[in-house]
Amino acid sequence: MIDHVIENKGPLAGLTVIEMGQLIAGPFCGQLLGDMGANVIKIEAPGAGDPMRGWGGGDQPMWWQVIARNKRCVSCNLRTAEGQVLAQQLIAKADILIENFRPGTLEKWGMAPASLHESNPGLIIVRVSGYGQTGPYAARAGFGLIGEAMGGWRAIVGDPDRPPARMGVSIGDTLAATYGALGALAALNHRHATGKGQVVDSALYEAVLQVMESMVPDYAASGFVRERSGAILPGIAPSNVYPAKDGDYLIGANQDTVFARLCAAMDQPTLAQDPRYATHEARGRHQHQLDEYIGEWTARHTIAELEARLVAAGVPAGRLYRPQDMLDDPHFRAREAIVAVPHLGLGTVTMQNVMPRLSATPGAIRRHAPETIGQDNEEVYGSMLGLDADELAELQQRGII
Structure with missing residues (x-):
């Protein structure tokens, strides 16, 4: 102990x-x-x-x-x-x-x-x-x-x-x-x-x-009812899980400046000026179309390739972690987010650290x-x-x- x-x-x-x-x-x-x-x-x-x-x-x-x-x-x-x-x-x-x-x-x-x-x-x-x-x-x-x-x-x-x-x-x-x-x-x-x-x-x-954020005030003020929307938040785009060659990858680039960086990383810099996607509101109106476009690009790359591009471009993005990914990740290790706790009967127990x-x-x-x-x-x-x-x-x- x-x-x-x-x-x-x-x-x-x-x-x-x-x-x-x-x-x-x-x-x-x-x-x-x-x-x-x-x-x-x-x-x-x-x-x-x-x-x-x-x-x-x-x-x-x-x-x-x-x-x-x-x-x-x-x-x-x-x-x-x-x-x-x-x-x-x-x-x-x-x-x-x-x-x-x-x-x-x-x-x-x-x-x-x-x-x-x-x-x-x-x-x-x-x-x-x-x-x-x-x-x-x-x-x-x-x-x-x-x-x-x-x-x-x-x-x-x-x-x-x-x-x-x-x-x-x-x-x-x-x-x-x-x-x-x-x-x-x-x-x-x-x-x-x-x-x-x-x-x-x-x-x-x-x-x-x-x-639950503004769910009740939205309804009380205007009768708006938030419904199930799967992997997206309606009107917030791009912010979704996209297919890669070897799995799924998360990208969140709904802010104008971040979206421009995503477009540059995709080698499509002019996309950020397209009237359909140039503003937060416009991207929200064309959310499904934009997600399909980005998904076609991500599907041509591996997760490692996407990560290299998007991290370098300053775009919030990342893989979907499972326990083995957490144990292998250098950031988890550097911050000791997961620790091995000595245990008299079990030897050690691996678990999340205090935060x-x-x-x-x-x-x-x-x-x-x-x-x-x-x-x-x-x-x-x-x-x-x-x-x-x-x-x-x-x-x-x-x-x-």
Whole structure:
């Protein structure tokens, strides 16, 4: 394990985070805070643990190794009164609590925010849920795909002649988690000034809504409805995936000056003065015709040839990366965007590095994901609550931890 080998210089060093909940939204929020130096203690159910331990692709699923990095793991049966008391004792010593249960669950367990704030007035409680903590839908079960649909994402993704598509990652969950982490940092600043904590309410559908650009204002102002448009944005041209001899290639040259550079790289400099393509609006009106013209040119070249020409010309362009491309790419290597994390059981685990990058207080992957459920019980319960080995053994025997 690499814990204590890498010095914790992260900006959140010294903060203690209790992570309750499972799957993606709550744990990803915990990952973000842990990456920036927070001491994240994850609570899992004895025996079962977080289903994320078995998620991922291939013969050896690895998602757990990413989402649980920089965390310590304790077991605690939150469905028992004694387990709830144990969790409350940990929370009383924490700076931040993260939970992504269905609204009302904490209250049912005797851990309503008002009650937690009685023993820990400075506690920041990040609550991630499908629909938020209030409103007529609050009690509904809400997964990421529902939030993506309600927030407007699903309806506009895919080809117009087919049913809505989904993104290949759980974007609704990770957006809600990211906004939860942002809210926690804002609440920390408020606590610095007042000493008081608060609740951060991050709803999946509202997190998706935040990134939907002007979709709602456009409709409210003029009745315009954005529809599915496949690989293009209507009226934004050229900006598409084009065929090469050996694959597909992305080109984005919709700005006038950039389009002129593309035309020069194509050995067609006068195309930039053609009335059909000379302005942003004109290119938008003739988008399909322009895409066909560019596609005929790209199809005569390999990806390497296109890249050499367009990079030299200052045209934003690039290949479609898959994992092997990322591992082979010199820019990824130079910036250490992907790192090999030492692991006691697996040797090393290759994964994305911490970001964003901070110049003075950088985050880091200080320890790999917990291997077993409750592996840090002795360390955490001992150091934070003063429980000795006999007390822990009794709690384990009774199924509390």
